[in-house]
Amino acid sequence: MTTDTVANGAKGVSVGLPGAPQAPQKQTSDFRLTLIRLKFWLKSPSPYLNILGLAGFLLFWYLTTEVLKLPLFEKLPGPTATLDEWLSHDPMFGISFFTLEYYQHIGISIWRVFQAFALATMLGVPIGLFMGWKKTFKDYTFPLLEVLRPIPMLAWVPLSILMWPGREASIVFLTFLGSFFATVLNTLLGVESIDECYFRAAASLGASEKQIFSKVIVPGALPFIFTGLQISMGYAWFSLVAGEMLAGEFGLGYLIWNSYTLVQYPVIIIAMITLGVIGSLSSLIIRLVGDKLMQWKVREAAQ
């Protein structure tokens, strides 16, 4: 093949080539991409509507609890009472931004979720991938998964207390279970969502089974896996709080329940908001890691 002839040949068709008139394009750097997106976001009405929505909720909370004192809400602490406690150097109930105990509760909860989520991901993703890859393995395991998966986490509490020696292990185990099934199922769905044509293309091009696994199954399932990880992170926090309420001595779930029994209501709100913020942040981290690994998805959305 000589370039010459083809260049001549191509001349005849070069006039309206799709893409030819466009300037050579460079991949935009990650940082610039983020800046550009941030700029567009700030120009759109979204951020201001976001703030308005949050402010509306705070106003509703304030009015119902502290100004109007409506029947359903009169026992709840209002935003100012909560904030006073939260920002106090000498909090009435011992929990605020300036107490070590607050961070101990947060720290232990994050550590438990981290252990459980890491374990669930390290086991769940390979099992899900393998189920999708090998039909026989799926035939063995899928019915079991489908029966175990719908069992609510709370139903596992007695068994996990019986099984594990300490409270710590049983709480982590409960958290792990909550997150594990979602991860396996979404990974499996991810593999099954990969279009047959990619397997055919890879097989045609001479890829071995292992190469198909690493170059088709894993990247093809990644979008589903990361959606699954976000869901499973949610389940992990859910199960954690349930576990801590029942068996904990520390942690945000324990703090909520303990504050209820001790009639320290503002602390309940503090712990709840803390859970909400940490939960969102953990989801965000997963999404960022996913974006990093799936540039092809990010670029698609950027253009």
Add this chain to the structure above:
Amino acid sequence: MINNMSNTGMQAGEMVVDNLVKTYGTDILTKVVLDDCSFVLERSKLTVLVGPSGCGKSTIINVLAGYEKPTSGRVLLDGEQISGPGPDRLVVFQETALFPWMTTFENVAYGPEVRKEMKGKELRDAVMHLLELVGLEDFRDKYPTQLSGGMQRRTELVRAMINHPKVMFMDEPFRGLDAMTRSLMQEYYVRLFEEHRGTNLFITSELEEGIFLADRLVILTNQPCRVKKIMNVDLPRPRDFSVMGSSEYLNIKREALELLHEEAMKSFASGAVNAADFLEAYSHMGEDQAKPRSHV
């Protein structure tokens, strides 16, 4: 066959399709899709299969590529019976099958890379050379979703070509492209073919596209799919669209249309479901056959 492939590329192969039958289902639910199809893909020739949509053309490619086993009959590549898919027979699909998670460059490099035939600079040069041929060198780092439909098909073309397959199958590869892009792709493809002279099988439901590209034109019947007639297209190469005004082209087209029309009438009479569309399509094509095409 995969093992004794040389690094320098494969020779164009010859493929013999012998009494091919393919049925789906069993017993009373049996549906005959391919009924006793025989033809030869001659070495270094571009063979075009023309037939109405849904007549079983894609099934032929699936069997020839090794994705499906024939019910009976033989498929020989250079005298050897084929078994399963392999890089000696590559398919360019109707829908794009580029890996969305790989860049243009990575997609094209995939074949030689997984077979460990080339690496480093050699691989890079081979990929870039082909990308330049189809005008995509500036798009090497783009992902498929960032490319236009025409660019995706071109990428897919060179992703197959880099493996120097003995036979290349094109399963209505330009379907779904707009008319402009489509005729550009036809020109690109005809150039690449004339340059490389591999054995090619091209499937289409568009007669005009078929004649423009073909060395040999295989006209298929509808439900079940049989070979109606094989015609030689001896139009001069290199070809461009001006060939479509020549009397030779029009003669071939007239003859092919008559055959297709006859086929349409037959299946219409036998009450085939898609016969009405078929009849309409090919009757309509007959009317404007004397008119020049707008882009010529």
